[in-house]
Amino acid sequence: TGSAVRPLLLLRWAARDLRRRWPQVAAIALIISIGTGIYAALGSTATWRRESNDASFGMLHMYDLRVKAAEGADAATGEMLAVLDDLPDPGIVAAAEERLVVPTQVDASTGDQTILVPGRIIGMDLSDGGPHVNDVDVDEGDGRDLDAADDGAPVALLERNFADHYDLPPGGGVRVAGDRAVETVGIGLAPEYFFVMTEEGGFFAQANFAALFTSLSTAQDLAGRPDRVNDLVLTLAPGADPGGAAAAVEQAFSSSGAGLGVTVMQTDDEDAYRVLYDDIESDQRFWNMFAGLILAGATFGAFNLSSRMVESQRREIGIGMALGWSRRRLAVRPLLVGAQIALLGALFGVMTGLVVMAALRPVYRALLPLPVWHTDFQPAVFARGAVLGFALPLVATAWPVWRAVRVMPVDAISTAHRACRGGLAPPPPPVPWAGQAFPRT
Secondary structure (H helix, E strand, O other): OOOOOHHHHHHHHHHHHHHHHHHHHHHHHHHHHHHHHHHHHHHHHHHHHHHHHHHHHHHHHOOOEEEEOOOOOEEEEOOOHHHHHHHHOHEEEEEEEEEEEEEEEEOOOOOOOOOEEEEEEEEEOHHOOOOOOOOOOOOOOOOOOOOHHHHHOOOOEEEEHHHHHOOOOOOOOEEEOEEEEEEEEEEEEEHHHHHEEOOOOOOOOOOHOOOEEEEEHHHHHHHOOOOEOOEEEEEEEOOHHHHHHHHHHHHHHHHOOOOOEEEEEEEHOOOOHHHHOOOOOOOOHHHHHHHHHHHHHHHHHHHHHHHHHHOOOOHHHHHHHHHHOOOOHHHHHHHHHHHHHHHHHHHHHHHHHHHHHHHHHHHHHHOOOOOOOOOOOOHHHHHHHHHHHHHHHHHHHHHHHHHHOOOOHHHHHOOOOOOOEEEEEEOOOOOOOOOOOOOOO
């Protein structure tokens, strides 16, 4: 046979082997596709979450530094902003706004249920189209946003996680401490409440906590603190060092004559921010472990099938070596079957990953209602999954093939019970019964 015919012959042999064992090949390829598909889909979720977090915090201008007054302490409006003028480099501050943040009780009871929970009133600066730091997002259909005309009016935005939990409408009303009525003109989401936590560290606390966003003057009126503020949020100029800026702001407040004890927080100190980013890495390690277990099972299945194939072809391999065929050429035939399994598994894995991604999108959107979600197809993650799904079964096939072509031709041609092989010995032949009616003569 000429050299041009031999590759064609090997391909025909491999196709015949594939047809003879198509149930095993299909089963292993399916297991590989599940492993690679889950790996690719869950690996994509890490990128989704990171990009969505960045876009959501960026869209609402999450603060870089937050200056919180000590419990019960406050300052006159404008006094906290004035301290920033004493910074060694005031230019590091891009935007800054004062707020009044006070605890309260929120009564959002309806005709069907009683809802009485602790809450918080956040008074924001609505002048000049504000707030410009820690803005509040109001989706279409969730009412309207606040504007300068609402300054001093008893209206507010109700925090979205709380409203969604109790299925509260955008337009309605609540009552706060002092039996004061507040009209809720919309439902909004702020960066500090993307993920609602209790002060004790409890997760998903939207059932037991309500936040109200309103104008600064309205918050001062509801809290009985006219012309007072106790919170300052600011963003830094591009390239500014948050750690150095935090130290400078803290030093400026310590040196000021206001005598206001403050705590300076960076973005990482905010519970919602920290949890949303920290969970990405821990969840990804768990998903990788889960997908790895499935891929390990698929690799073992490919190894088992290839070992059986090589055992059944031992005599053919021995005859081929006796006729002068090289070990490399003899190894091609079973390796082609392994490559076919790997290729089918990788292709099916892409389709499986797309199906899993489609199922995960609504789950993540419902679990974490961020204002911006990026759930695009991730080519790099799927490429890694496809390469992994192709390489693992191919390597699993190569090991028994390498062992088979390294034996001597006479050992390979030997019958099964004389061939050098691992495992248990074959059972002995049956012993005839003593009282057989037709003994052998």
